Amino acid sequence: MNYRKYIRFIVAVPACLCALLLPSSCSTEYEDRIVYNDTEQPFEATFHPDTIRVGKLQTGSIRHLLDLNTPSTEIDNKPEYTFRSDELISVHASDDGDSLYITSWSAKTVYKISVEMFLPEVNEYLPVAFLDSIPAFSRFGFRPSFLGNRSVCRVPNSNDFVSFEYQYIDEARRKLRLTGDDEHFRMLSKIDAKWKCYFSNYGWTPESPATHNYREMSPIYAREWVVIVTNYAYMMTTPEYKYIMEHFSEVMGGELIDNDDKPFTMEKYLSEMERFKAPATFKLGRCNNSYAGLGGSGIWTVATWNFYGHYASFSGWDAIGHEFMHCMGYSHNGNMTYPAKPQGSDIDVGWTTFLWQLHLWLSHKGDLPYTDRNMLGFHKPENAKYRDEAIRGDFQDDAKLQQKIQEYYNSSRLVKYFKEHPLE
Numbered sequence: 001m002n003y004r005k006y007i008r009f010i011v012a013v014p015a016c017l018c019a020l021l022l023p024s025s026c027s028t029e030y031e032d033r034i035v036y037n038d039t040e041q042p043f044e045a046t047f048h049p050d051t052i053r054v055g056k057l058q059t060g061s062i063r064h065l066l067d068l069n070t071p072s073t074e075i076d077n078k079p080e081y082t083f084r085s086d087e088l089i090s091v092h093a094s095d096d097g098d099s100l101y102i103t104s105w106s107a108k109t110v111y112k113i114s115v116e117m118f119l120p121e122v123n124e125y126l127p128v129a130f131l132d133s134i135p136a137f138s139r140f141g142f143r144p145s146f147l148g149n150r151s152v153c154r155v156p157n158s159n160d161f162v163s164f165e166y167q168y169i170d171e172a173r174r175k176l177r178l179t180g181d182d183e184h185f186r187m188l189s190k191i192d193a194k195w196k197c198y199f200s201n202y203g204w205t206p207e208s209p210a211t212h213n214y215r216e217m218s219p220i221y222a223r224e225w226v227v228i229v230t231n232y233a234y235m236m237t238t239p240e241y242k243y244i245m246e247h248f249s250e251v252m253g254g255e256l257i258d259n260d261d262k263p264f265t266m267e268k269y270l271s272e273m274e275r276f277k278a279p280a281t282f283k284l285g286r287c288n289n290s291y292a293g294l295g296g297s298g299i300w301t302v303a304t305w306n307f308y309g310h311y312a313s314f315s316g317w318d319a320i321g322h323e324f325m326h327c328m329g330y331s332h333n334g335n336m337t338y339p340a341k342p343q344g345s346d347i348d349v350g351w352t353t354f355l356w357q358l359h360l361w362l363s364h365k366g367d368l369p370y371t372d373r374n375m376l377g378f379h380k381p382e383n384a385k386y387r388d389e390a391i392r393g394d395f396q397d398d399a400k401l402q403q404k405i406q407e408y409y410n411s412s413r414l415v416k417y418f419k420e421h422p423l424e
């Protein structure tokens with residue numbers, strides 16, 4: 001039996017230390033020395049990932065984001081209340097590299113997630129911590145036990161061993177990521193729309209008159225915005241979305257039409273598909289009910305009923321899609337903000353019709369991150385004190401609402417199409 005193994009001794013010297021010892025060789029890079037040693041005996045791994053039981057973290061070390069009691073002034077235009085659609089659950093090192101921080105903009109708790117750190121010396125990610133759960137809307141940190149200790153571990157996907165000792169985590173060099181099999185986590189991880197979102201009161205104060213264009217952006221509305229943005233961006237990752245954008249008129253009965261009243265060409269469908277997911281910043285808010293929504297140039301606001309209507313597909317998405325398309329540069333011409341009837345036809349065709357029917361199909365199929373309005377319970381009587389308006393009739397009764405959704409489902413052109421032409 002041959003026990004010969006390689007071990008790579010990696011000595012990582014932080015740049016600041018180099019600077020102290022050798023002032024003339026100051027560098028922002030690590031100086032690494034890798035030594036390959038032949039050896040006659042097998043190595044034993046001494047490295048073990050941390051296991052973090054989040055429920056057992058000390059009080060104060062976990063922060064809950066968007067608690068219903070948080071005043072809107074605390075979340076209004078604040079960097080710590082900014083989220084990215086392609087990084088809804090994230091891990092980062094603290095500024096001093098001493099701790100790892102997990103932030104979840106997921107409205108659902110996810111379970112059994114690993115934190116992995118990239119070891120550039122061996123070109124592999126190493127699992128460094130196992131989290132039993134990541135609570136919904138939360139931020140917490142911990143100091144990984146490997147910091148400051150020399151460890152030997154087997155290189156993932158190899159028979160090699162690696163030895164390392166890090167005093168702190170330099171994230172620019174040792175990239176971090178989260179992995180796991182949790183179904184909701186996997187859905188969120190698929191999202192590739194690069195939207196940065198934050199919340200705004202848009203100048204509203206308790207003294208603002210009822211005619212003010214905007215209303216207070218309290219956490220109960222902000223939480224629904226996270227759900228809306230997540231579902232919207234997720235819809236854009238589905239095979240159905242891609243298929244429809246490539247066969248629009250076949251599925252929807254007419255083409256999308258631009259500001260100059262020109263139908264989209266295939267090139268336009270493909271380039272807009274990319275552009276809608278490209279980096280963009282949105283300032284999320286709530287507008288006065290005199291408008292269904294107000295938007296454009298990064299302003300994305302909708303009126304109150306949309307914050308609970310969106311789960312039902314037939315409500316909410318008209319305003320949400322309309323203001324999004326203003327942000328994408330579309331006017332009221334064409335059919336990117338309002339649907340239009342193609343000549344000689346009695347059916348509505350346009351972006352918002354496509355959007356709500358796609359939501360209806362995916363929601364029925366269970367292929368959306370959020371389908372259950374009872375999860376956050378915006379409409380529930382116990383949350384009335386956090387809202388400033390009553391819930392509209394259609395949305396007060398689960399059974400009646402379900403019946404109405406079913407009627408829309410039965411008459412949807414998009415649903416009928418996918419029932420008759422299932423995607424492989």
Ligand SMILES: [Zn+2]
Nearest residue numbers: 322326332337
């Ligand atoms: Zn408009």
